[in-house]
Amino acid sequence: MEKCKHTIIFLMILFVVFPNYAQALKVVIDAGHGGKDPGALGVNGLKEKDVNLDISLKVRNILEERGHEVILTRESDIYISLQDRVKFTNQQNADLFVSIHANAHHDPSVKGSLVIYYNNQYPDEDYPASKAMSTLTPYSRTLAQSVLNELIGEAGTKDLGLMSKAVYVARMGSIPSILVETAFLSNEEDAAKLFEESERQKMAIGIANGVETFVPITFWDALDHWAITSIIRLQDNDLIYGYNNSYEPNRSLTRAEFLAMMDRIFYFTSDKSPENEQETHEPLDNLSDDQNTPISEEETESTQENDLSDQDNRNHEQNNSNTDLNETNEKESTSVLSSKFDSNKQTKIETNDFKDLSTDHWAFEIIQEAVNKGYILGYPDETIRPNEPISRAEVSVIFNRIWNENEMTATEETFSYEDVSEEKWYAESIYLLKELSLLNGITESTFGPERNMTRAELAVMVDRFLY
Structure with a gap:
């Protein structure tokens, strides 16, 4: 009863x-x-x-x-x-x-x-x-x-x-x-x-x-979006659920949301398995009360679906400069902070030391496990910034770090973005994702590493990886 x-x-x-x-x-x-x-x-x-x-x-x-x-x-x-x-x-x-x-x-x-x-x-x-x-x-x-x-x-x-x-x-x-x-x-x-x-x-x-089997439309704000095909496929496979009957495809992806999606794909939390996946935490799209990232004022004008071409038919939201969730931005890097970026010299930080991550945050356990496994690191000011936007460079690096079964390396022919030189800390990851056709540039010649990753871009990237 x-x-x-x-x-x-x-x-x-x-x-x-x-x-x-x-x-x-x-x-x-x-x-x-x-x-x-x-x-x-x-x-x-x-x-x-x-x-x-x-x-x-x-x-x-x-x-x-x-x-x-x-x-x-x-x-x-x-x-x-x-x-x-x-x-x-x-x-x-x-x-x-x-x-x-x-x-x-x-x-x-x-x-x-x-x-x-x-x-x-x-x-x-x-x-x-x-x-x-x-x-x-x-x-x-x-x-x-x-x-x-x-x-x-x-x-x-x-x-x-x-x-x-x-x-x-x-x-x-x-x-x-x-x-x-x-x-x-x-x-x-x-x-x-x-x-x-x-x-x-x-x-x-x-x-x-x-x-x-038809699921009534919940993502009315994405119907004419270039990424709608991927968004629907992920919805059909219970990887995204929307929020208040919308998906907000042009909104910047937060670090917590990105890690939650990675957990759904790779099951890296300790109590996670495909069988009990839906019992472990809230959906990617259930935003916490303190997430105040504004929706972009820019809207895509394209009604075409996305067919393996991220750089076509998109108008992204205005992007703010980012620093890395795991590493510092190259421009801010010091010798000490650069060592924190080196995946071979990661420093584990207990999640409860982060001043901006409370135990009641919807992604607390996911972030904690990501830190414990060395996928992400905090900032020198003892913050993890879960509700801030994540850049395209950060997404590339973290994805490759979590996808540890991947032993491929990018070929020299792939190194073609004007804004991503080989010595950049994120170059190898970006060019590898390009070579695998998982995440392309914003144009044929530029990647936009410091631009915020959008929720639509994540949907397409995950769709390509899984299907």
């Missing part, structure tokens, strides 16, 4: 702090065609409009039984224009839109299932998309892949993959939207499946299962 009480309290907290995590989905299901528009005609006499409606009703029943709210664009054999379907959907304040169809092809041997979504990387000048759908491409694609995986898993149809296409209902809405092509009415085997009520039920279960 006591355990149940705690569970209820926990769910209430989730609902208040992260409302999208605790609420059921609201889904618009669109049965394609209808009324005067029969759609495709099957080799066995089936009309697509009837198949679409039957599967749509089944999907609705399954999702409603599981506690979700479902709205149908049509519940009977009536004609609705594409424009009215989208207009109706936009009025529902729903989480996602799924249009259900059956397919046809002039070649009767073609069979299988595919899912269509709008991809902003392949725009069609003749069929422009709404501004919202261009932004929502990563979410629509994630939904499309999930539904396709579950559909072919349940129905046993051939996997024809995802298709980027500017169909009206997938490009003109305001929420993540997909169009599901369940099977081919022009193929005897597929048409036979669509004819059987039990097979249509399997398809409905697959679609419903795929829909259920």
Whole structure:
């Protein structure tokens, strides 16, 4: 009884702090065609409009039984224009839109299932998309892949993959939207499946299962950001959770946040393992009360996703000069402080000696273990500065230090940044990450070692390393 009480309290907290995590989905299901528009005609006499409606009703029943709210664009054999379907959907304040169809092809041997979504990387000048759908491409694609995986898993149809296409209902809405092509009415085997009520039920279960995996959008402030693909992938893998339904991609990353992410990847805290990871500490993005790092006033103008190119399509926030969390900035370095930077001459400092790190800090245990293992060192003034921004140079050095299995060294050809000469204390780490395509420069010729690392840059770097 006591355990149940705690569970209820926990769910209430989730609902208040992260409302999208605790609420059921609201889904618009669109049965394609209808009324005067029969759609495709099957080799066995089936009309697509009837198949679409039957599967749509089944999907609705399954999702409603599981506690979700479902709205149908049509519940009977009536004609609705594409424009009215989208207009109706936009009025529902729903989480996602799924249009259900059956397919046809002039070649009767073609069979299988595919899912269509709008991809902003392949725009069609003749069929422009709404501004919202261009932004929502990563979410629509994630939904499309999930539904396709579950559909072919349940129905046993051939996997024809995802298709980027500017169909009206997938490009003109305001929420993540997909169009599901369940099977081919022009193929005897597929048409036979669509004819059987039990097979249509399997398809409905697959679609419903795929829909259920969709996580309502929490990072509205990152939808049109160049790093959105990486941010979504890390969110899907529970590596980032956001804060107050936002990610703040352009905000400078703090030292504590960086170490927390490193702990999630490398499990360096003493009681950490992949099995108990989520029980050990607060998420990376749960900021402590005393973290007052301002959000940048500059915003990225690019709507393109990041594809292995950190230097493209970004406007970073204004950067302040940094000194190293582990080492002093080169300009301030004295012979004594330089020795503290040498990884072979690290001086262990007890965490409770740091004047600016209290035991109730959300990352206290992580920082303490990082110090104990020699990954980071404090400052001569007995501070560790957990809530201050961390520079790109610092990130490079600390990452390589924690990733101690890496025995690679950068080649001479890699040493090409105008602002990172070979004698710099961070040069080897920066050029190694460049060679591994984990962290590129801010331009082709500059790295920006003293610039603050942003949360978006960290997301892309971790995404590249893990996936």
